[in-house]
Amino acid sequence: MSHYIGERLSFRGDRCTVRYIGTLGDQPRDWLGVEWDDPAKGKHDGTYDGVRYFSWDFVTYLESKGSCLTGRSASKTAGSFIRPARRCDPPLSFLEALEKKYVSASDAIGPQSEEINIGGKTVVEVGFEKIQRRLAAMSELSIVILDELCVKGVSNMPCSPENMHAMNEQRNWLQSLKMHELDLSRNLLESWADVLFINNSLPRLRTLRLTGNRFHDLSIPADASKPRDFTQLRELALEDTLLDWETIATLTSHLPALSALTVSYNRIRTLSTPLQNSDLVRLDLSFNEISSVRDIWPLSSMLKLSDLSLRSNPITTLASEKVELFSLRHLDLTATRLPNFASLNPIPNLSPSLRSLLTKDTPLSKNPSASLLTIARIATLTELNYSHISSAERMNAELYYLSTITKVLSDAASPVEEKQILACHPRWPDLCRIYGEPEIPRKPQESVFKPGALGARVANFVFLMPEQSPFQAHDVTQPSPPKDTSEEARSHTDVMGLEPHDTATPKPTININEMSASTPKSRLLPLTTSTYRLIGIAASLFSLRPISTRLILETDEFDPVGDKDGGWSVSEDDSIEGEGEATDGRKSRGGKQEKGQWVRREEELVGSTRSVGDWLPLGFGGKEADLRVRVELRKGELDGTSLSSTPS
Numbered sequence: 001m002s003h004y005i006g007e008r009l010s011f012r013g014d015r016c017t018v019r020y021i022g023t024l025g026d027q028p029r030d031w032l033g034v035e036w037d038d039p040a041k042g043k044h045d046g047t048y049d050g051v052r053y054f055s056w057d058f059v060t061y062l063e064s065k066g067s068c069l070t071g072r073s074a075s076k077t078a079g080s081f082i083r084p085a086r087r088c089d090p091p092l093s094f095l096e097a098l099e100k101k102y103v104s105a106s107d108a109i110g111p112q113s114e115e116i117n118i119g120g121k122t123v124v125e126v127g128f129e130k131i132q133r134r135l136a137a138m139s140e141l142s143i144v145i146l147d148e149l150c151v152k153g154v155s156n157m158p159c160s161p162e163n164m165h166a167m168n169e170q171r172n173w174l175q176s177l178k179m180h181e182l183d184l185s186r187n188l189l190e191s192w193a194d195v196l197f198i199n200n201s202l203p204r205l206r207t208l209r210l211t212g213n214r215f216h217d218l219s220i221p222a223d224a225s226k227p228r229d230f231t232q233l234r235e236l237a238l239e240d241t242l243l244d245w246e247t248i249a250t251l252t253s254h255l256p257a258l259s260a261l262t263v264s265y266n267r268i269r270t271l272s273t274p275l276q277n278s279d280l281v282r283l284d285l286s287f288n289e290i291s292s293v294r295d296i297w298p299l300s301s302m303l304k305l306s307d308l309s310l311r312s313n314p315i316t317t318l319a320s321e322k323v324e325l326f327s328l329r330h331l332d333l334t335a336t337r338l339p340n341f342a343s344l345n346p347i348p349n350l351s352p353s354l355r356s357l358l359t360k361d362t363p364l365s366k367n368p369s370a371s372l373l374t375i376a377r378i379a380t381l382t383e384l385n386y387s388h389i390s391s392a393e394r395m396n397a398e399l400y401y402l403s404t405i406t407k408v409l410s411d412a413a414s415p416v417e418e419k420q421i422l423a424c425h426p427r428w429p430d431l432c433r434i435y436g437e438p439e440i441p442r443k444p445q446e447s448v449f450k451p452g453a454l455g456a457r458v459a460n461f462v463f464l465m466p467e468q469s470p471f472q473a474h475d476v477t478q479p480s481p482p483k484d485t486s487e488e489a490r491s492h493t494d495v496m497g498l499e500p501h502d503t504a505t506p507k508p509t510i511n512i513n514e515m516s517a518s519t520p521k522s523r524l525l526p527l528t529t530s531t532y533r534l535i536g537i538a539a540s541l542f543s544l545r546p547i548s549t550r551l552i553l554e555t556d557e558f559d560p561v562g563d564k565d566g567g568w569s570v571s572e573d574d575s576i577e578g579e580g581e582a583t584d585g586r587k588s589r590g591g592k593q594e595k596g597q598w599v600r601r602e603e604e605l606v607g608s609t610r611s612v613g614d615w616l617p618l619g620f621g622g623k624e625a626d627l628r629v630r631v632e633l634r635k636g637e638l639d640g641t642s643l644s645s646t647p648s
Helices: 094-102 128-138 161-174 192-201 245-252 293-301 370-377 391-410 415-423 428-435 487-496 531-541
Strands: 008-011 014-022 031-036 058-062 067-071 079-082 113-118 121-126 143-145 151-153 181-183 207-209 235-237 260-262 282-284 307-309 330-332 356-358 458-464 521-526 549-561 597-604 626-633
Touching: 094 143, 094 151, 370 391, 391 415, 391 428, 391 549, 458 531, 521 531, 531 549, 531 626
Parallel strands: 143 181, 181 207, 207 235, 235 260, 260 282, 282 307, 307 330, 330 356, 458 626
Antiparallel strands: 008 014, 014 031, 031 079, 058 067, 113 121, 458 521, 549 597, 549 626
16 A cells, blocks of 8 residues: 555544655665654654654645645654554545445445546446435435544545546535535545535535644645635634644635634644635634734734634733724633733723623632622623623622722822822723722821831821710719729729729719810820720720720721612621711711712721730831721710710
């Protein structure tokens, strides 16, 4: 059996391509150097005894045959040498494979045949009256799958002008089939002319899969430009064919009605030329080697392209001024290498009509808030990772995004740095217009101290006693309780930081009207001060009893509050609950909380031996940063049941 370069062979189901025929070193007999489709079957890179005999990381054009030998396996050890006499799997024609899979043995054609001579070659012509009987059983087939059946061509005859008469006879009876989907994946097809012939013989064919084939003869017949060629084909799959983009563009130029093209697993790094298929709607470029959106600039001419898959490409950036995919509605970025959420910012300019996005298995998906930040950055999204985005989910995501930007802006050291931060968040103006611009607590640069420095161990506490508006002003004089001289009472007053007082001394009367507009009072205190001690200090400043005093720490962090249907329910302490919350965290006097408002996050400093530094937000800056502490009376005191004070 004679072999030739580019021949497709199969050994026990493992397919390979002949890359070399000749001797090896001093061995007298010839060997076949092959490249395996499955690299795991190979042993070397085409080298024997230090001499390279063949390679597959190349594209060679054979002028004599007008063919292109493509070999671009990603593995360096996909080659091996085999004996030419090694028995290979018998190849089948398209007709034989169709008969083997869909026609029973009882209906198979018998030995009756007629030998004819064409061009000096003897061929066997199958009785076409038998074929008509077989077609009756196959005429209703609409989906035909002939994958991994060693299909090598249309028939046992080469697809050449000398054999066109006999092949046209076969085409005539194939045209009666109702086949609209054909799968010829992982076979031994070598010539693109065979693909053209099969397609033209099936007028109802809409989907053709050629995955895993390795073509060595890509010449297109002279009559391929006629309108009948490929006019009906809508979907074509050329996965793992190792064809470069220019070759794919040339082959698909004869498919005027093509609407879906799959070219994954082809090691494509850049799209060098535009496709001529103006009706293309779906393009699958997954599992290639595209590293940037700039490499797919020719797709800007595809005005109907609405579905693009870049899955498992090493893409690190989506920024490109040349690429504009205005009609794109679905984009698959699964398993790409986008480094951060700022890399999603170019999407609104890249595809302003985008509705669906896939970002699973990317570095972004490791962030627990990945969905919120992705939804908020792309205003047009209605579906993320196959999950519908409701209006409530969008509002929550955008409010959360606003709060994160606010936090970053509060740490900005200068207007220049603030401008740089906002440049990374282009949706900031739109979100501020929708929900209102949140208050940004500004921190001076000198307020930041290194950990362990003395300035980081103290803080300026600003105590403020606000107006007690929910209750009417009245004077309350409460007789003093009997003096408790027990050890427990003495220890309690010591912990609170106050001296025991004489119960015989008359207690002053407190007028709530007088304390409704208290002047803020500040004290520089160590962060190791216990909350017991802090309550005692605050009580002494406002002439209150420590046991009647309640301290609320107002942090510099804000939480968004939406409406009932979609907003976040903020209830981190007793002063923020339900409707009617004001933006400073206290209850408003009337009306519902408006959509888009913000409330200051608050913490009640409960009396304990814990140091007050444990209650402060992470990264607190030191003594130059003021800590606002709101002083309140407990409800029983405001009801008039116990409001007598303790003198300073």
